[in-house]
Amino acid sequence: MNIKFLSDLSLCCKKQPILINRYPKYAAFVFFTTALLISYFPFKYAFASQWGLSISVLLIIVVLVLNALKLMTSPLTILNGILIAVIIGGMLTFLSFSAPLAAGIWTPAFLVSLYLLFPFKVAWLVALFFWLILSYSTVAQLTFDIALRLSLSSCIVLMLTTIIVKIYNDAISTAEGLATTDVLTGALNRRTMLEVLHKEHERVTRYKQQCCLVMIDLDNFKTLNDTYGHASGDELLIQFVKLVHESIRQNDTLFRLGGDEFMLVLPCLNIADAYAFVARLQKLVPQVINYKSVELGMSFGVCEMQEGETLNELIHNADTALYQNKLARKANTLL
Known part of the structure; x- marks a missing residue:
């Protein structure tokens, strides 16, 4: 059950990235500013000998500052x-009993x-969970009218x-699509192909793994376009x-390069297996x-x-192999 939940969570994160990582510098600025604005309260609570409240707010400040520093160098996971x-929600829950207002x-x-x-x-479910908890604790501590x-x-x-x-996520997904x-x-x-090839090239270089490229060209496509029109093509x-x-x-x-030309990127596959698959x-x-x-x-x-x-050499090699295959097919030789 736990493994399935983590798997679903991982898949969800791949489909919808964490929003804060789109604008890390702005997010870091907000974290730093928020930490600065609430830095007064630990001292206020400490002078009033409310050590639990003071430590709670101090923990929130520490979490904000540490994650702001992390955002300056790498994305949050x-x-x-x-x-x-967990930390900020837990501290707010504690505060809701000690300082509910x-x-x-x-x-x-x-x-x-x-x-x-x-x-x-995930955010919607987590937010609803904390809203229910914090609303309940507020109702328990304050008058019903104020709590409501x-x-x-x-x-x-x-x-x-x-x-x-x-609305923002839908707009971003449409634009990215x-x-x-x-x-x-x-x-x-093609633009996405170059990004993927760059990542695959780094993976092959770093981890010594295999990756194959397949350049594809459709035969008789021009004849079909000329005979039956572009809609049929x-x-x-x-x-x-x-x-x-x-x-x-x-x-x-799979990438479309233009017209009837395509490129396949096959990670973790040697050239013999890649050739057999494409054949x-x-x-x-x-x-x-x-x-x-x-x-x-x-x-x-x-x-x-x-x-x-x-990458240019790699694409050139795939293009050369495609040209040789075309010549062989014209000569009725199956490679």
């Missing part, structure tokens, strides 16, 4: 978010911060934050991308994708990423 939520005033800001620390769905006002104000802030963050994917086929675009491109996505592994990636795909394409009298074919070139090789 989901574990950092959990640590911040102060806790009620700080609660909305804490609930908003949770949307910065966690992916959206504090709880309602926190609830309104929580709902508005949920709506705003949801348009920036990274081919609008027609849904395959990733677009439909076959969509079918081809769907076929490839159904055939590749989860960590393999099977090559035979499958004309069986699955055809339009009237035109049978769509596929030529490909495979190369393995080598340590010390530049």
